[in-house]
Amino acid sequence: MLLITCPCCGVSGEETEFAPGGEAHLKRFGPGSEEGEFAGYLFYRKNPKGPHFERWRHAYGCGKWFHVARDTVTLEIFGAYKATETAPPQEILDRIAARGKA
Amino acid sequence: MSDPVTATGGARFAGSDCAISDLGALGMVAIRGEAGDPAFAAAVQAETGFALPPVRRFEGEAEAGLCWMSPDEWLLTCPYAEAEARAGRLRAAFGGLHALAVNVSDARAAFRIEGEGARALLARGAPVDLAPAAFGEGDVRRTRLGQVAAAFWLGRDGAFRLVCFRSVGAYVFDWLKASAASGARPAGF
Numbered sequence: 001m002l003l004i005t006c007p008c009c010g011v012s013g014e015e016t017e018f019a020p021g022g023e024a025h026l027k028r029f030g031p032g033s034e035e036g037e038f039a040g041y042l043f044y045r046k047n048p049k050g051p052h053f054e055r056w057r058h059a060y061g062c063g064k065w066f067h068v069a070r071d072t073v074t075l076e077i078f079g080a081y082k083a084t085e086t087a088p089p090q091e092i093l094d095r096i097a098a099r100g101k102a
Numbered sequence: 103m104s105d106p107v108t109a110t111g112g113a114r115f116a117g118s119d120c121a122i123s124d125l126g127a128l129g130m131v132a133i134r135g136e137a138g139d140p141a142f143a144a145a146v147q148a149e150t151g152f153a154l155p156p157v158r159r160f161e162g163e164a165e166a167g168l169c170w171m172s173p174d175e176w177l178l179t180c181p182y183a184e185a186e187a188r189a190g191r192l193r194a195a196f197g198g199l200h201a202l203a204v205n206v207s208d209a210r211a212a213f214r215i216e217g218e219g220a221r222a223l224l225a226r227g228a229p230v231d232l233a234p235a236a237f238g239e240g241d242v243r244r245t246r247l248g249q250v251a252a253a254f255w256l257g258r259d260g261a262f263r264l265v266c267f268r269s270v271g272a273y274v275f276d277w278l279k280a281s282a283a284s285g286a287r288p289a290g291f
């Protein structure tokens with residue numbers, strides 16, 4: 001079970017109060033892009049064993065989208081940050097590095 | 103105006119340690135706006151009599167008050183007959199602000215859950231720490247109950263009030279009733 005703290009409303013809940021939204025920080029390739037770029041944007045996803053940056057939504061709570069850094073093996077949550085961030089905050093990267101998983 | 107009919111038609115259930123009742127027609131006005139905008143906060147306070155409640159808090163007495171719903175959303179609860187006029191007055195007060203007030207009274211169902219077993223009953227269906235030290239009077243939680251979304255708060259009278267979408271009102275009542283009747287309680291209660 002994951003315990004997640006929503007960075008939008010500050011409420012902590014377990015994972016069934018939230019909805020996962022897949023890999024975070026995708027760059028969109030739309031009309032006019034190369035076929036390979038579009039296929040990558042649409043279909044290709046990381047599937048790491050270890051730290052992973054994901055989108056989540058506080059589906060049963062405040063309703064807002066945000067980001068979570070999570071270890072797919074230990075299920076440790078390294079932190080959550082707002083959907084407006086285009087890259088993980090340094091403090092979360094430092095926390096991951098401190099686990100020797102940078 | 104036609105007479106309002108609630109989702110469960112006034113259903114009630116009295117268990118051994120808690121009672122569940124349909125609150126009847128309750129006025130509900132959804133309010134959305136920028137919490138940090140003084141003009142928005144002042145307009146809400148002038149109409150409702152309450153400052154915008156902070157995260158997870160309810161201000162008011164019994165069913166009537168102002169409930170936090172999200173960082174930019176609140177729920178005004180009032181007598182059913184007042185809701186339409188209050189939503190209109192809020193909209194007028196907002197003027198050109200990027201804010202809204204909508205009468206959602208008929209979109210939701212509302213229940214009262216009371217008795218010494220009320221905490222344990224909710225704790226069985228919602229992923230929320232309902233220990234008295236963690237959830238006290240005036241505390242609100244918008245969360246999941248059973249399989250659906252719900253919001254509940256603990257009133258100063260010691261009874262919980264719960265709101266959910268009208269379409270799942272009968273499900274929520276049946277869930278509460280079945281859980282209360284089973285006597286099963288989560289560990290720690």
Ligand SMILES: [Zn+2]
Nearest residue numbers: 006009058062
């Ligand atoms: Zn939230």
